[in-house]
Amino acid sequence: MFALVDCNNFFVSCERVFRPQLEGKAVVVLSNNDGCVVARSNESKAMGIRMGTPYYQVSHLADSGRLEVCSSNYVLYGDMSARVMSVLADAVPKIEIYSIDEAFLVLDGMGKERIGTLCASLVSKIRRWTGIPVSIGVAPTKTLAKIASHFAKKFPGYKGVCMIDTEEKRMKALSLTPIEEVWGVGRRLAPKLVESGVRTALDYVERPESWIREHYMLHGVRTWMELRGTVCVETETESARKSICTSRSFADMLESEDELSMKVSDFAAQCARKLREEGTAATEVTTFLYTNRFRTDLEQYFPSATIRLHTAASNTQEIVSAALQALHVIFRQGYRYKKAGVTVGNIVPADSVQASLFDFDPGLRAKNDRLSKIMDMMNSRGDSSLLRLASQKGGHYAADIRREHCSRRYSTSLDEIIEVK
DNA sequence: TCTGGGGTCCTAGGACCC
DNA sequence: TCTGGGGTCCTAGGACCC
Numbered sequence: 304m305f306a307l308v309d310c311n312n313f314f315v316s317c318e319r320v321f322r323p324q325l326e327g328k329a330v331v332v333l334s335n336n337d338g339c340v341v342a343r344s345n346e347s348k349a350m351g352i353r354m355g356t357p358y359y360q361v362s363h364l365a366d367s368g369r370l371e372v373c374s375s376n377y378v379l380y381g382d383m384s385a386r387v388m389s390v391l392a393d394a395v396p397k398i399e400i401y402s403i404d405e406a407f408l409v410l411d412g413m414g415k416e417r418i419g420t421l422c423a424s425l426v427s428k429i430r431r432w433t434g435i436p437v438s439i440g441v442a443p444t445k446t447l448a449k450i451a452s453h454f455a456k457k458f459p460g461y462k463g464v465c466m467i468d469t470e471e472k473r474m475k476a477l478s479l480t481p482i483e484e485v486w487g488v489g490r491r492l493a494p495k496l497v498e499s500g501v502r503t504a505l506d507y508v509e510r511p512e513s514w515i516r517e518h519y520m521l522h523g524v525r526t527w528m529e530l531r532g533t534v535c536v537e538t539e540t541e542s543a544r545k546s547i548c549t550s551r552s553f554a555d556m557l558e559s560e561d562e563l564s565m566k567v568s569d570f571a572a573q574c575a576r577k578l579r580e581e582g583t584a585a586t587e588v589t590t591f592l593y594t595n596r597f598r599t600d601l602e603q604y605f606p607s608a609t610i611r612l613h614t615a616a617s618n619t620q621e622i623v624s625a626a627l628q629a630l631h632v633i634f635r636q637g638y639r640y641k642k643a644g645v646t647v648g649n650i651v652p653a654d655s656v657q658a659s660l661f662d663f664d665p666g667l668r669a670k671n672d673r674l675s676k677i678m679d680m681m682n683s684r685g686d687s688s689l690l691r692l693a694s695q696k697g698g699h700y701a702a703d704i705r706r707e708h709c710s711r712r713y714s715t716s717l718d719e720i721i722e723v724k
Numbered sequence: 725t726c727t728g729g730g731g732t733c734c735t736a737g738g739a740c741c742c
Numbered sequence: 743t744c745t746g747g748g749g750t751c752c753t754a755g756g757a758c759c760c
Contacts, residue, residue, distance in 0.1 A: 335729070338726080339727060339728055341728070355728085357726065357727040358726075358727080359726040360727090401759090402731095402760040486759080487757095487759085489758050491757065491758085520734075520735080521734070521735090522734070522758075544731080546730090546731075546732090547730085548730055550728090551728085552727085552729090597727055641727095642728090644730095646730095705726095729760105730759105731758105731760085732758080733757085734755105734756090734757080735755090735756085735757100736753100736754095736755090738751105739750100739752080739753105741750075741751100742747105742748085742749080
C-alpha cells in the first residue's frame with residue numbers, strides 16, 4: 304500500500320501557524336511580484352477564488368477587508384516543509400518527497416489496521432508538532448492514493464485519513480471522482496475525455512485498454528492500470544535533478560541589454576550555487592527571454608540560446624559567463640522584456656566530471672572552484688549576496704520583486720528569534 | 725495598470741548511419 | 743514515370759505535475 308500525505312492549503316497553513324489571527328478567515332498567498340493566487344484557504348475557495356487568478360482581479364476583496372493577502376515567503380514554506388517531512392521520515396522506513404507539500408509513504412508489508420493507526424497518529428502528530436494540517440490517502444497505487452487523499456481532505460468524517468482497501472470502496476471512489484481530478488489528466492486531456500463521454504474515473508477504467516492506448520498512449524494506459532489497482536508508477540529511486548532553472552518576471556519591463564545582463568548574471572549565479580549545493584556540475588547553460596505575453600499590443604519575442612561548455616562546471620564565473628554569452632546571442636533591441644531566466648542542464652556529479660581535450664586551462668577552473676567555495680562560505684553567514692560578481696552589479700536577483708504583504712522569516716531568521724525572546 | 729516559478733516524461737520527426 | 747530497408751540519436755514541442 305501507498306499513503307499520500309498532503310498538506311492542506313499548505314502556504315496558507317504556514318502563514319497561519321505564525322499568525323493565528325488568520326484562522327477562520329479567507330486567506331490567499333500570492334506568487335512572486337504579488338502576481339497570481341497560488342494558495343487559498345477553504346474560506347477563499349468558498350468565495351470562488353480560483354487557483355492562478357491574477358491578484359488584481361480580487362484585490363478589491365482585500366481592500367474591503369473580506370480577504371487576507373500574503374506575499375509568498377518560500378524560505379518559510381521550505382522550512383515548514385522540512386519539519387513535516389522529518390516527522391514522516393521518522394515514522395516509516397521509506398518516504399518519497401513528491402513536492403513541497405506532498406510525500407508518498409511506502410507501506411510494504413504492513414497490515415491494514417496498523418496502517419490505519421499509523422496514519423491517524425501522523426495526522427495528529429504533524430498538527431501538534433508543526434501546526435500544519437494534513438490529509439492522508441491510502442491505496443494500493445499512487446494514483447488511487449491521490450484520490451483517497453482528496454476524500455480525506457473533502458469530508459471531515461474521515462478525520463484526515465481515507466483508505467481505499469476493498470473493490471467496493473475503489474469502485475465507489477472512482478464513480479465519485481470527476482475525470483479532471485485524476486492524477487495525470489490535465490487541462491488539455493480532460494475536455495477531450497468529457498467530449499468522448501468519459502466524465503468520471505469509473506467511465507475511464509471501463510473503456511477498453513485498446514481505446515485508451517489509441518487516444519492517450521503510454522501515459523493514458525499507465526493511469527488506466529493504476530486506477531484499476533495495478534502499480535505502474537514506479538517507486539522513485541534517489542536521483543539527481545536533470546536541470547536547474549532560475550527565472551523571474553520583472554515588476555517593470557526591461558529594454559536594455561545592460562539591465563538584462565545584471566539579472567541574467569544573478570540567475571546564473573543562483574543556478575551555479577544550487578549546483579554546488581547538490582555536488583553537481585553542468586555542461587549546458589541556457590538563457591531565455593520573454594516579452595510580456597499579456598500585452599498583445601506589443602511585439603512578442605521568446606528567444607533562448609544554449610552554450611555548451613567543454614567541461615562540466617559549477618563555479619559562478621563560468622556559468623555566469625556562459626549565460627551572458629547566450630544572452631548576447633538572443634538579445635534584440637526594441638523589445639520590452641518582462642521575464643528572463645537561466646537553465647543549467649546535462650548535470651553530472653561534480654566528482655566524476657569528464658575532462659575535455661579542449662579544456663585549455665584546467666588550473667583556472669580549479670581556482671574558480673575554490674573562489675566559488677569561499678563565496679559560498681561567506682554568503683552562508685546571513686547576507687546571501689555579500690560576495691558576488693561585478694556583473695551582478697549592486698543588484699540582488701530578488702531585489703525589485705514586488706512583495707507588499709510578506710510575512711517575517713519566523714522560523715529561520717536570527718533577528719526574528721531574538722525579537723521573539 | 726496589474727497576470728509565477730520549477731520540474732519531468734513522452735513522442736514525432738529529422739538527421740544521420742549502414 | 744519510376745526511387746529500399748533497417749536502425750540510432752537528438753531535438754522541439756507538448757503534455758503533465760506541484
